[in-house]
Amino acid sequence: MLDSRLTLAIIGSGTMGEAIVRGLLRSGKLQPRQIFATDRRVDVANALRVAHDVRTGTNNEDACREAEVVLLAVKPHEVAAVVDNDVMRTLLAGKLVISIAAGVRLAQLAGWLPGASVIRAMPNTPCLIGEGMTVIARGPTVTDAQAAVAMEIFRAVGRCLEAEDKLMDAVTSLNGSGPAFAYVFLEAMCDGAVRMGLRRDAAMEIAAQMFQGAARMVLQTGEHPAALKDQVTTPAGCTIAGLLTMEDGRIRSVIARAVEEAAVVAGKLGQG
Ligand SMILES: NC(=O)c1ccc[n+]([C@@H]2O[C@H](COP(=O)([O-])OP(=O)(O)OC[C@H]3O[C@@H](n4cnc5c(N)ncnc54)[C@H](OP(=O)(O)O)[C@@H]3O)[C@@H](O)[C@H]2O)c1
The missing domain is CATH 3.40.50.720 (NAD(P)-binding Rossmann-like Domain)
Known part of the structure; x- marks a missing residue:
């Protein structure tokens, strides 16, 4: 206190x-x-x-x-x-x-x-x-x-x-810029749902609660996201189909590189 x-x-x-x-x-x-x-x-x-x-x-x-x-x-x-x-x-x-x-x-x-x-x-x-x-x-x-x-x-x-101080540019990207990255992901998922006929407001509520629930699962269970992902991924099911489409688009390296790039820029922000 x-x-x-x-x-x-x-x-x-x-x-x-x-x-x-x-x-x-x-x-x-x-x-x-x-x-x-x-x-x-x-x-x-x-x-x-x-x-x-x-x-x-x-x-x-x-x-x-x-x-x-x-x-x-x-x-x-x-x-x-x-x-x-x-x-x-x-x-x-x-x-x-x-x-x-x-x-x-x-x-x-x-x-x-x-x-x-x-x-x-x-x-x-x-x-x-x-x-x-x-x-x-x-x-x-x-x-x-x-x-x-x-x-x-x-x-x-x-x-x-x-x-440690040397990690703070990475933290600035992951934590400070991170919400913007998460919003892009969330919005893109809503676009997919709207494309198939969901109303935008319903899609946003579903996606936002889904993101919150998924994030809380990581915090509360302490499990690796890959293990939690596997729980959702039924053999021959729809989730693995969507996941492979994401991998075709190199989604992991795109996101990881975005975090890296924002950290590089963060390191220059307060330097005069
Ligand atoms: N927003 C984020 O997502 C975020 C996240 C993490 C960290 N930060 C950091 O938090 C800091 C503030 O960001 P913010 O988004 O809150 O900015 P902000 O909304 O622009 O707030 C800064 C405030 O400080 C005032 N100000 C400027 N010079 C001053 C002075 N000499 N004395 C007293 N007040 C003064 C500004 O007035 P004027 O409007 O007249 O300039 C403004 O009202 C930044 O350094 C940013 O890097 C922001």
Whole structure:
């Protein structure tokens, strides 16, 4: 459980910043008075205050001064502009700073903020409905207690795991971009069903619940997807016919290469 005296600053109240505010409040892990969220646009900050009753503002320094933990939720190319200055270096010394910016490396964060304990995190958009996945990588000065605080924050909006920094570009692709890849797969399956006469809305409900069920089977049974696939595949049946058609289209290498390519691009995002 997070300390009831902890104040969390969230710098950047866009899609992910707001999702994390909402998740933390819904889970009861933080009270509204413990969150100080900023945005450079006053209307965005005001809307967040009205919606969630948290403290908001447009001055990042005010929020960082009050907080023990700071979450950076601005776009990757904006992180340096927020933290790479002497005022922030002083304000954040000794504090836990968590960046969710894709492609911004731990070494960069540590270089800008040598006195802070830095964590790089990669959440995804299902955090918006509390079904997210986040992977964190910790800098060398981060204590177990600080890593636990970061994991507790992200567990308010889904699951959270820890990985090495060198794997974070792959995680960015698999986890951050992954929902987009899954939506393409889901939409294509619906197209097939619509082609054969199903209504689009029915096809979407069936496909989305099917995806959710299949994913939960992997998480809950711990079984390899190939074993679960074999359970569905009756000899001489319809599933093996569909599977072989997919293999004819080189579906595995197309998907795996897409994950690889997105990781390559992710690695360049925060590099100036
Ligand atoms: N969306 C995803 O799927 C996803 C997944 C994983 C990680 N991420 C990471 O999460 C971060 C935020 O992404 P997002 O999708 O939430 O972006 P977003 O919706 O654009 O939110 C960023 C917010 O920060 C504001 N901002 C920019 N500069 C600021 C500053 N100096 N001080 C305070 N606020 C500032 C932006 O204002 P303006 O609109 O005026 O620029 C915007 O409201 C990114 O680094 C991204 O890599 C995103």
